[in-house]
Amino acid sequence: MKKTLSCTVAALALMTSAAHAEAITVLVEGGGHSLQQAAADAFTKETGIEVNFVEVPYQGVYDKLSAEIASGTSNYDVATIDVVWNAAFAAHVEDLTDLFTDAVKADIPPALVMDANAGNKMMGMPAWANAEIVFYRKDLWEDPANQTAFKEQFGYDLAPPATWQQWRDMASFFTKDGMYGTVVIGGTSEEWMAEVLQAGSPGVILDDAGNVILDNQAHIDALENYRAPLCLDKSVPDNALEISWGEAQNLFYQGQTAMMKFWAHAYKMTPEDSEITGKVGVAPMIAGSAGIAAIPGPWYNVIPSTSQHKDAARQFISYLVAHNALGIEAPLGLAATNSAYESYMGKPGYEHFGPLMETLSAPATKGRPLSEDYQELVDEAVMPAFQGALECEDNVAELLQDAAATARDILGQ
Amino acid sequence: MADRAPHDFGKTVINAAALLLVLSYALPYVYLVSTSLKPAADVQQIPPSFFPDGVSLENFATVIGTAGLPNAFLNSAIVAILTTLLSLLIAVPAAYVSALYRRRITVLFLLFALVTRMVPAVSLGVPLFQIMKTLGLLDTTIGLVLAHTSTAVPLALLLMSAFFEGVPKELEEAARMDGCTRFGAFLHIILPLMPSGLAISALFSFIASWNEFLFALLLTSQNSKTAPIVIAEFNSVYGLAWGPMTAAAVLYSLPVILVTLLLQKQIVGGLTFGAVKG
Numbered sequence: 184m185k186k187t188l189s190c191t192v193a194a195l196a197l198m199t200s201a202a203h204a205e206a207i208t209v210l211v212e213g214g215g216h217s218l219q220q221a222a223a224d225a226f227t228k229e230t231g232i233e234v235n236f237v238e239v240p241y242q243g244v245y246d247k248l249s250a251e252i253a254s255g256t257s258n259y260d261v262a263t264i265d266v267v268w269n270a271a272f273a274a275h276v277e278d279l280t281d282l283f284t285d286a287v288k289a290d291i292p293p294a295l296v297m298d299a300n301a302g303n304k305m306m307g308m309p310a311w312a313n314a315e316i317v318f319y320r321k322d323l324w325e326d327p328a329n330q331t332a333f334k335e336q337f338g339y340d341l342a343p344p345a346t347w348q349q350w351r352d353m354a355s356f357f358t359k360d361g362m363y364g365t366v367v368i369g370g371t372s373e374e375w376m377a378e379v380l381q382a383g384s385p386g387v388i389l390d391d392a393g394n395v396i397l398d399n400q401a402h403i404d405a406l407e408n409y410r411a412p413l414c415l416d417k418s419v420p421d422n423a424l425e426i427s428w429g430e431a432q433n434l435f436y437q438g439q440t441a442m443m444k445f446w447a448h449a450y451k452m453t454p455e456d457s458e459i460t461g462k463v464g465v466a467p468m469i470a471g472s473a474g475i476a477a478i479p480g481p482w483y484n485v486i487p488s489t490s491q492h493k494d495a496a497r498q499f500i501s502y503l504v505a506h507n508a509l510g511i512e513a514p515l516g517l518a519a520t521n522s523a524y525e526s527y528m529g530k531p532g533y534e535h536f537g538p539l540m541e542t543l544s545a546p547a548t549k550g551r552p553l554s555e556d557y558q559e560l561v562d563e564a565v566m567p568a569f570q571g572a573l574e575c576e577d578n579v580a581e582l583l584q585d586a587a588a589t590a591r592d593i594l595g596q
Numbered sequence: 597m598a599d600r601a602p603h604d605f606g607k608t609v610i611n612a613a614a615l616l617l618v619l620s621y622a623l624p625y626v627y628l629v630s631t632s633l634k635p636a637a638d639v640q641q642i643p644p645s646f647f648p649d650g651v652s653l654e655n656f657a658t659v660i661g662t663a664g665l666p667n668a669f670l671n672s673a674i675v676a677i678l679t680t681l682l683s684l685l686i687a688v689p690a691a692y693v694s695a696l697y698r699r700r701i702t703v704l705f706l707l708f709a710l711v712t713r714m715v716p717a718v719s720l721g722v723p724l725f726q727i728m729k730t731l732g733l734l735d736t737t738i739g740l741v742l743a744h745t746s747t748a749v750p751l752a753l754l755l756m757s758a759f760f761e762g763v764p765k766e767l768e769e770a771a772r773m774d775g776c777t778r779f780g781a782f783l784h785i786i787l788p789l790m791p792s793g794l795a796i797s798a799l800f801s802f803i804a805s806w807n808e809f810l811f812a813l814l815l816t817s818q819n820s821k822t823a824p825i826v827i828a829e830f831n832s833v834y835g836l837a838w839g840p841m842t843a844a845a846v847l848y849s850l851p852v853i854l855v856t857l858l859l860q861k862q863i864v865g866g867l868t869f870g871a872v873k874g
Binding site: 214235238240241249253256258265432446448452454482 | 635721817825832835
């Protein structure tokens with residue numbers, strides 16, 4: 184009996200020591216590291232499994248993971264990847280279907296679950312997600328003089344914009360006294376793509392079957408609407424092609440625009456010395472005929488098939504999603520699950536979580552197509568048409584027909 | 597006085613042209629320094645201003661407080677110095693033999709060195725990664741030094757062989773008649789005549805390693821991460837921290853500027869080497 188007990192104790196001690204000795208390595212971009220550190224610390228405390236983060240620049244995640252996969256062995260047990268790389272890595276990562284229990288699926292916005300679906304497997308678990316929402320100047324919207332003048336001019340109350348038409352009306356209204364109503368971003372096409380979904384398209388660029396739909400009516404309507412503040416209303420700076428997210432954000436912070444559509448995390452990042460500090464309000468993304476929609480910006484935790492510690496990696500990913508709220512105190516302040524966001528609802532400083540959740544969970548919100556050719560499609564087909572349209576001269580339908588033809592060539596359709 | 601006027605005018609034109617040329621090279625760097633001195637709110641001012649409205653050192657304070665950056669600077673210095681030494685150790689004797697004992701094989705050797713300079717670094721990334729992994733040298737200083745040396749040696753070899761071509765073979769023969777071995781003649785007689793060539797080869801090898809990004813990204817992760825990687829981390833998916841990034845870049849450029857100034861005499865001598873050869 185004594186011998187059995189001693190053996191059991193020894194075995195348990197060995198097992199404990201082995202568990203303590205286990206460590207996993209996570210490849211992650213800087214911002215993602217800070218979002219996951221608190222949960223990793225709690226995970227280590229609970230399981231004894233050490234978590235080492237290898238932090239690299241944004242593009243380094245793709246380059247390093249590609250090199251690891253090409254070499255056939257891996258130093259990384261988990262990689263946190265941008266959704267835009269999901270298609271490229273889908274064949275080289277573990278199937279995480281078993282981690283997507285009904286409870287987990289119910290707690291994650293449907294668009295994020297869809298983006299993880301690589302056809303035959305669930306390739307990654309959302310770590311956090313972002314989406315563009317509406318940022319506006321509360322002081323301007325709450326100003327009684329503006330409220331009266333707006334109602335007189337447009338016939339309805341001044342409130343945060345909720346529709347395409349309201350967006351255009353308010354952009355026009357606030358284009359005065361050296362200020363523009365908003366901006367049209369011409370450096371990237373995602374904001375227009377969100378409007379494509381708002382217009383009721385079954386997808387952006389491609390439908391679920393992989394057919395090119397770049398020239399469908401929703402794409403055309405969205406592009407006409409997207410360029411209207413620039414080409415018709417003159418309610419935005421005229422150098423749209425030089426404006427990307429960074430410029431849009433800075434114009435807003437400098438008080439040169441009254442509203443913008445921007446990634447929700449920025450709500451907590453208004454510079455202290457900005458003249459609009461304390462004056463920023465947020466609202467869900469605007470709606471078209473299909474309602475609110477956005478292109479989400481989630482990051483996924485995946486397990487490279489070359490990982491040497493797959494079980495520990497699974498435990499870690501499962502723990503992260505169950506304790507998703509632990510990342511919210513990090514500078515980016517983002518999460519992926521509804522429960523994580525709900526746990527902060529109503530707290531001062533987190534007013535953007537409501538609009539973000541509403542946008543992420545909107546039925547028309549949908550990710551980019553899961554295609555390895557996605558970036559080429561954007562660079563070669565979408566951007567020439569999109570930026571051509573922002574010159575305000577060419578016919579949108581014709582530009583998109585050309586773009587669709589280029590896209591079909593790229594895909595061999 | 598009347599004779600000097602056209603001369604002065606020509607000189608002024610040349611000086612103005614030279615100044616214009618220097619400005620075209622220096623403007624991006626001046627803008628980098630200027631941006632690093634701008635307060636956070638002015639860094640991405642629209643429209644942008646070339647000079648800061650007020651000088652602020654907050655970006656430098658942020659950078660100095662960035663975890664990992666001092667260590668990355670140290671790693672960069674160690675890797676660049678070791679790469680420079682190793683490259684010269686390999687390339688200088690090889691260049692000497694290739695230049696002074698010209699055979700078909702040495703010509704091929706130099707040609708092959710030139711060809712390696714034409715291969716895009718990105719195509720070497722994965723093979724190097726696999727080699728270092730097999731050797732257990734991933735995320736080690738020596739692994740990165742070897743990778744950098746593999747690209748610095750051909751450059752140093754080509755530069756040094758051009759310098760050695762100007763050395764008369766009789767010099768070595770005279771030294772040997774006085775009792776020197778072939779290596780002794782190379783070491784004690786020929787090499788001391790090459791300060792400019794050595795300075796330029798060393799500087800170029802140093803700069804190539806100091807600024808190298810791709811191999812450092814693929815071959816390091818935590819222990820031997822170099823400064824270019826940490827500087828690039830200021831560009832994250834949700835924004836680019838222009839101020840701290842430019843401040844880090846300015847700090848990172850200082851050692852190279854310092855080395856260049858220290859070796860200025862040799863470098864100028866080397867750059868004009870052979871200029872008056874008929």
